[in-house]
Amino acid sequence: xxxxxxxxxxxxxxxxxxxxxVIFFLFIIGFxxxxxxxxxxxxxxxxxxxISFANVFLKNSMDGTTTDTLGLFxxxxxxxxxxxxxxSFVGYQEFSQxxxxxxxxxxxxxxxxxxxxxxxxxxxxxxTMEATNDRAIAVxxxxxxxxxxxxxxxxxxxxxxxxxxxxRNGGDQTGLFVRGGDASETSFxxxxxxxxNAFMSGxxxxxQRSRFNPFQFxxxxxxxxxxxxxxxxxxxxxxxxQTNDLPEKTTLTAGLNFAxxxxxxxxxxxxxxxxxxxxxxxxxxxxxxxKTNFNFFQVPQGGGFSTRFVSKLSDKDYFKMSLTYGLTQxxxxxxxxxNPQNTVRFNVQNENTLFNTSYTHFINDKLRSFTAFxxxxxxxxxxxxxxxxxxxxxxxxxxxxxxxxxxxxxxxxGGIEAQKYSYxxxxxxxxxNFDEILSAAYLEAxxxxxxxxxxxxxxxxEYSQILAKGNISPRLSLAVKTGQNSQIxxxxxMFYQTPQTMYLLFxxxxxxxxxxxxxxxxxxxxxxxxxxxxxxxxxxxQLIKEYNGLNSYYTPNPYRFYFNALPQKIxxxxxGYAQGIDFFWRDKVLIKNFDYxxxxxxVDTKRLxxxxxxxxxxxxxxxxxxxxxxxxxxxxxxxxxxxxxxxASGRPYYNPLxxxxxxxxxxxxxxxxxxxxxxxxxxxxxxVFYFGMDNITNNKNVLGYRYSxxxxxxxxVLPPLYRTFFIGINLSxxxxxxxxx
Amino acid sequence: MKTxxxxxxxxxxxxxxxxxxxxxxxxxxxSLTKFDEAKTEQEMIAASxxxxxxxxKWNDQWAANFYAAYSKIKVSLKLTDKTKRDxxxxxxxxxxxxANKLSPxxxxxxxxxxxxxxxxxxxxxxxxxxxxxxxxxxxxAKAKKINSENPRIFFLEGQGPFYKPKMWxxxxxxxxxxxxxxxxxFAKEDRSSLLKPYWGEKENEELLKQCxx
Numbered sequence: 035x036x037x038x039x040x041x042x043x044x045x046x047x048x049x050x051x052x053x054x055x056v057i058f059f060l061f062i063i064g065f066x067x068x069x070x071x072x073x074x075x076x077x078x079x080x081x082x083x084x085i086s087f088a089n090v091f092l093k094n095s096m097d098g099t100t101t102d103t104l105g106l107f108x109x110x111x112x113x114x115x116x117x118x119x120x121x122s123f124v125g126y127q128e129f130s131q132x133x134x135x136x137x138x139x140x141x142x143x144x145x146x147x148x149x150x151x152x153x154x155x156x157x158x159x160x161x162t163m164e165a166t167n168d169r170a171i172a173v174x175x176x177x178x179x180x181x182x183x184x185x186x187x188x189x190x191x192x193x194x195x196x197x198x199x200x201x202r203n204g205g206d207q208t209g210l211f212v213r214g215g216d217a218s219e220t221s222f223x224x225x226x227x228x229x230x231n232a233f234m235s236g237x238x239x240x241x242q243r244s245r246f247n248p249f250q251f252x253x254x255x256x257x258x259x260x261x262x263x264x265x266x267x268x269x270x271x272x273x274x275x276q277t278n279d280l281p282e283k284t285t286l287t288a289g290l291n292f293a294x295x296x297x298x299x300x301x302x303x304x305x306x307x308x309x310x311x312x313x314x315x316x317x318x319x320x321x322x323x324x325k326t327n328f329n330f331f332q333v334p335q336g337g338g339f340s341t342r343f344v345s346k347l348s349d350k351d352y353f354k355m356s357l358t359y360g361l362t363q364x365x366x367x368x369x370x371x372x373n374p375q376n377t378v379r380f381n382v383q384n385e386n387t388l389f390n391t392s393y394t395h396f397i398n399d400k401l402r403s404f405t406a407f408x409x410x411x412x413x414x415x416x417x418x419x420x421x422x423x424x425x426x427x428x429x430x431x432x433x434x435x436x437x438x439x440x441x442x443x444x445x446x447x448g449g450i451e452a453q454k455y456s457y458x459x460x461x462x463x464x465x466x467n468f469d470e471i472l473s474a475a476y477l478e479a480x481x482x483x484x485x486x487x488x489x490x491x492x493x494x495x496e497y498s499q500i501l502a503k504g505n506i507s508p509r510l511s512l513a514v515k516t517g518q519n520s521q522i523x524x525x526x527x528m529f530y531q532t533p534q535t536m537y538l539l540f541x542x543x544x545x546x547x548x549x550x551x552x553x554x555x556x557x558x559x560x561x562x563x564x565x566x567x568x569x570x571x572x573x574x575x576q577l578i579k580e581y582n583g584l585n586s587y588y589t590p591n592p593y594r595f596y597f598n599a600l601p602q603k604i605x606x607x608x609x610g611y612a613q614g615i616d617f618f619w620r621d622k623v624l625i626k627n628f629d630y631x632x633x634x635x636x637v638d639t640k641r642l643x644x645x646x647x648x649x650x651x652x653x654x655x656x657x658x659x660x661x662x663x664x665x666x667x668x669x670x671x672x673x674x675x676x677x678x679x680x681x682a683s684g685r686p687y688y689n690p691l692x693x694x695x696x697x698x699x700x701x702x703x704x705x706x707x708x709x710x711x712x713x714x715x716x717x718x719x720x721x722v723f724y725f726g727m728d729n730i731t732n733n734k735n736v737l738g739y740r741y742s743x744x745x746x747x748x749x750x751v752l753p754p755l756y757r758t759f760f761i762g763i764n765l766s767x768x769x770x771x772x773x774x775x
Numbered sequence: 776m777k778t779x780x781x782x783x784x785x786x787x788x789x790x791x792x793x794x795x796x797x798x799x800x801x802x803x804x805x806s807l808t809k810f811d812e813a814k815t816e817q818e819m820i821a822a823s824x825x826x827x828x829x830x831x832k833w834n835d836q837w838a839a840n841f842y843a844a845y846s847k848i849k850v851s852l853k854l855t856d857k858t859k860r861d862x863x864x865x866x867x868x869x870x871x872x873x874a875n876k877l878s879p880x881x882x883x884x885x886x887x888x889x890x891x892x893x894x895x896x897x898x899x900x901x902x903x904x905x906x907x908x909x910x911x912x913x914x915x916a917k918a919k920k921i922n923s924e925n926p927r928i929f930f931l932e933g934q935g936p937f938y939k940p941k942m943w944x945x946x947x948x949x950x951x952x953x954x955x956x957x958x959x960x961f962a963k964e965d966r967s968s969l970l971k972p973y974w975g976e977k978e979n980e981e982l983l984k985q986c987x988x
Binding site: 086087088089091096098099100103120122123124125149150151152153167168169170171172175252282283349561 | 817820821823824825827828831832847850857858859861862863864865866868895899902903904905906907912913916944
């Protein structure tokens with residue numbers, strides 16, 4: 035600036051201007067330059083590359099400028115004493131420096147640190163994989179769950195099996211086995227309430243699909259441990275599902291496939307909507323395409339409906355109510371659990387009703403209330419050879435909670451929950467039943483004092499009426515951002531679960547079973563790439579242990595209580611541990627329209643519980659699990675190809691003649707599943723054709739062996755089918771104009 | 776010649792001498808003109824930085840923060856680098872927070888918040904429609920509550936169907952009525968002071984033109 039002034043003076047003198055003007059001008063210069071300080075310099079990034087258009091100014095003053103294209107700046111100030119120079123530019127961390135103005139010229143060079151964007155926010159995610167649209171950056175989206183190959187025949191649970199920490203189910207088991215835990219240790223939650231019968235009922239040895247349609251949910255949060263105090267009664271895992279809010283528009287769709295027909299629709303009426311579905315199931319075409327490993331003398335068939343009402347009462351207030359009903363039956367010849375060399379005919383008929391309602395209401399900007407209520411009734415009418423078995427369970431659950439958002443840094447959640455669970459059973463001529471009322475209260479705080487740190491301490495307390503015992507479980511999770519794209523998260527906590535139904539039904543009243551979780555993960559996310567590694571240690575204690583005195587023996591029969599002498603006593607002296615490491619890698623940008631993820635889990639686990647006679651790795655555990663999920667969309671022909679490769683190392687099985695208890699292992703499991711879907715319009719109807727194939731190499735997987743009591747005879751444990759085909763079509767019957775595509 | 780030089784000199788003196796006695800509105804006007812005339816990314820960024828200087832000077836004025844935020848959103852929409860685009864929107868949000876504190880319940884600030892959310896979606900619709908769709912709905916609802924006849928509301932509401940594929944219920948034909956309504960309201964708008972923001976007519980005209988193509 036000063037140079038310009040002098041140039042001007044020179045210019046003025048050169049042009050012999052009127053004297054008055056010169057004097058006037060000089061006066062201004064004199065006035066302006068009186069006791070002025072020049073602050074000049076350069077702004078660059080860490081590598082020394084100039085930053086242009088950065089702002090450089092004195093804090094709380096009017097003096098400042100922006101850098102030129104070379105990153106240079108130069109301004110004057112009349113400020114005195116201590117001043118703060120601030121340098122700021124979008125995409126860089128603001129920098130400030132204190133200077134004491136004594137001299138007339140300051141030459142300052144600034145190096146600015148690059149800054150990420152605020153979307154990569156810190157998330158406490160130790161133990162949790164979430165499929166959500168609620169965040170701008172997420173490891174999984176709800177659509178990812180739906181489009182995973184191989185998931186089709188297993189429902190939602192099939193997709194979850196491709197995530198780290200879960201055992202690949204070979205087809206002989208029902209449920210989700212997480213980090214060394216058995217199926218009963220995983221709890222399914224819909225809109226805050228436990229689902230008692232998340233899977234279909236079926237004969238022993240045949241894995242059943244989960245009841246839900248993954249399209250129902252806007253969010254799936256899969257926890258492999260360390261989960262929130264909102265939930266209890268799960269030693270290993272919680273699948274927390276949130277149902278959709280208001281549908282976007284009125285629709286009507288129909289579907290036809292190898293396993294039945296279905297119809298569903300939504301009717302949008304302003305801020306409310308009604309949804310309805312109806313279906314008829316018949317697996318004949320599906321089982322007809324392949325040779326089954328079992329004799330299905332009655333193929334699974336059934337029907338059901340569901341209806342839902344959802345209303346958006348105001349900005350964030352929602353009321354939801356749903357009713358689901360299903361009736362299915364099937365008949366199959368299965369190996370006799372008492373005598374594996376023989377088969378028995380097993381008929382099952384299942385009737386299931388589930389009613390769920392929830393209300394979310396913001397009392398004011400800072401206070402949210404959530405109230406939910408559910409009722410379920412489930413009846414199994416089994417015919418087992420000549421025995422008739424009738425099981426019925428009902429569950430009523432209510433929850434109410436308040437969340438207080440003190441600021442965007444601190445929130446507090448408190449709630450209470452009560453559930454009544456009743457179980458009755460008629461087996462042949464015996465009748466057994468029990469009632470349980472479990473009540474719980476919980477409190478959890480979430481505090482994010484800085485953008486790089488978040489912590490969530492909480493405590494949950496439960497009281498079980500049937501056990502006449504209570505528990506208190508403290509939990510803690512936190513996360514620390516380690517860079518623009520990475521963070522570390524940790525979680526720990528105590529978890530309790532009442533003993534399995536069988537013990538309660540036979541009159542045993544032991545204490546809660548307990549697990550303590552410790553886990554830590556590192557996650558790196560940049561653009562569409564995610565890397566995640568998580569290590570964990572889980573210790574089990576107070577597990578149920580059966581005692582039979584001196585002549586203790588093991589039988590793999592889950593129905594042993596019905597056919598053998600009852601244990602002399604049972605107590606909570608069982609224990610065990612699980613430790614391992616999970617990897618996850620996902621890349622959506624390697625090739626355009628190509629998306630893949632790899633998950634690998636290693637687990638080392640042993641337990642001594644129930645009727646085990648020594649500490650062993652249970653028969654539902656594979657030490658190594660690998661899943662590679664790939665999806666490719668071919669835009670030109672509107673076709674999506676999805677493939678999943680699954681590997682699981684062999685599971686232990688019980689051989690009565692072996693010296694090592696559970697020392698023998700089945701062969702490794704390998705499976706490749708492919709789904710191809712083609713999107714088109716047929717006469718203005720939006721149509722999706724899909725074709726799926728499971729186990730395309732027709733690999734003859736053997737999942738284990740069952741032995742006769744004396745060990746002389748064994749039969750392999752097999753999946754219901756090897757290679758299978760699945761074909762279907764989905765039609766959107768809602769009005770469409772051809773030009774809209 | 777003499778008078779010409781005198782004029783140049785006087786102007787020169789004025790710029791040097793009066794920089795500090797300029798009113799906020801004058802400063803905004805100068806910067807806004809420069810910003811509107813900017814064609815390249817670099818020119819826009821340079822002009823946007825001018826708004827930051829105004830913010831530094833009048834940091835207790837909501838309008839200073841408002842226009843700085845406005846310029847950041849426009850820069851974000853102009854850029855191609857995704858990270859940079861988000862960073863500009865981060866900056867816009869910080870400025871809007873300041874503006875909102877200085878002038879609570881200001882409709883124009885809510886509208887800019889909503890526009891910033893739209894700009895977030897523009898960067899990555901597939902992954903962001905949900906989160907920022909909700910943010911957008913929140914702010915547009917707040918803005919409508921104050922005055923539903925603001926042309927900028929229609930300009931923003933039209934962008935929903937404009938960018939949404941026809942397959943999902945969007946389309947230019949569905950967007951057009953919004954932009955037309957906005958145009959009608961823009962024509963009636965009071966443009967006496969920048970402190971009563973009236974931006975958007977040019978942007979609306981541009982989208983309306985594309986609807987008619």
